Amino acid sequence: EAGVAQSPRYKIIEKRQSVAFWCNPISGHATLYWYQQILGQGPKLLIQFQNNGVVDDSQLPKDRFSAERLKGVDSTLKIQPAKLEDSAVYLCASRTLNTEAFFGQGTRLTVV
Amino acid sequence: EDQVTQSPEALRLQEGESSSLNCSYTVSGLRGLFWYRQDPGKGPEFLFTLYSAGEEKEKERLKATLTKKESFLHITAPKPEDSATYLCAVATNAGKSTFGDGTTLTVKP
Numbered sequence: 001e002a003g004v005a006q007s008p009r010y011k012i013i014e015k016r017q018s019v020a021f022w023c024n025p026i027s028g029h030a031t032l033y034w035y036q037q038i039l040g041q042g043p044k045l046l047i048q049f050q051n052n053g054v055v056d057d058s059q060l061p062k063d064r065f066s067a068e069r070l071k072g073v074d075s076t077l078k079i080q081p082a083k084l085e086d087s088a089v090y091l092c093a094s095r096t097l098n099t100e101a102f103f104g105q106g107t108r109l110t111v112v
Numbered sequence: 113e114d115q116v117t118q119s120p121e122a123l124r125l126q127e128g129e130s131s132s133l134n135c136s137y138t139v140s141g142l143r144g145l146f147w148y149r150q151d152p153g154k155g156p157e158f159l160f161t162l163y164s165a166g167e168e169k170e171k172e173r174l175k176a177t178l179t180k181k182e183s184f185l186h187i188t189a190p191k192p193e194d195s196a197t198y199l200c201a202v203a204t205n206a207g208k209s210t211f212g213d214g215t216t217l218t219v220k221p
Binding site for chain 2: 040043045056093103104
């Protein structure tokens with residue numbers, strides 16, 4: 001079974017630039033999560049989708065972050081404009097109702 | 113507000129030296145508690161789910177236990193390949209999930 005695919009693996013941008021991350025979940029997984037993991041901390045939930053609907057985006061900084069999941073499959077997370085404090089690993093995870101969450105390898109973002 | 117606290121932050125063991133990692137939690141309506149392993153540069157990898165106090169799960173040298181306030185991950189006779197960060201997460205009946213900041217385990221040969 002293929003895992004959760006994320007791209008790019010690494011990204012370096014200057015502050016105030018924009019960036020987008022892509023996630024392809026495991027086939028058939030209706031629930032998709034985006035997490036932000038700052039170095040030395042645990043993952044922090046940014047947004048949760050059920051199919052293509054948003055279930056929880058209470059911790060998403062909506063003035064600069066946006067996410068979509070078209071057709072209930074792939075998802076993109078965008079940051080515009082980026083700040084220095086956005087430097088982190090962005091993890092995508094997916095699951096079904098009866099399984100645990102499976103994580104991708106993440107995208108490491110450095111904002112300079 | 114849901115809270116998950118893991119201790120210690122870092123743990124250094126000699127190969128074969130057994131120990132335990134702690135995960136204390138405060139949540140409203142626990143649906144499940146999860147343990148993950150995270151290697152550098154990788155996403156978390158699922159280890160166990162515990163649903164109710166008194167439940168125990170085992171996998172190779174790892175055993176996870178759950179009480180009403182905390183969970184322990186016991187590591188018996190660890191090997192260097194067990195070195196990783198171990199993350200605890202709770203999920204609530206309201207559908208929320210919260211991770212702790214992890215315990216970084218180093219096992220020296």
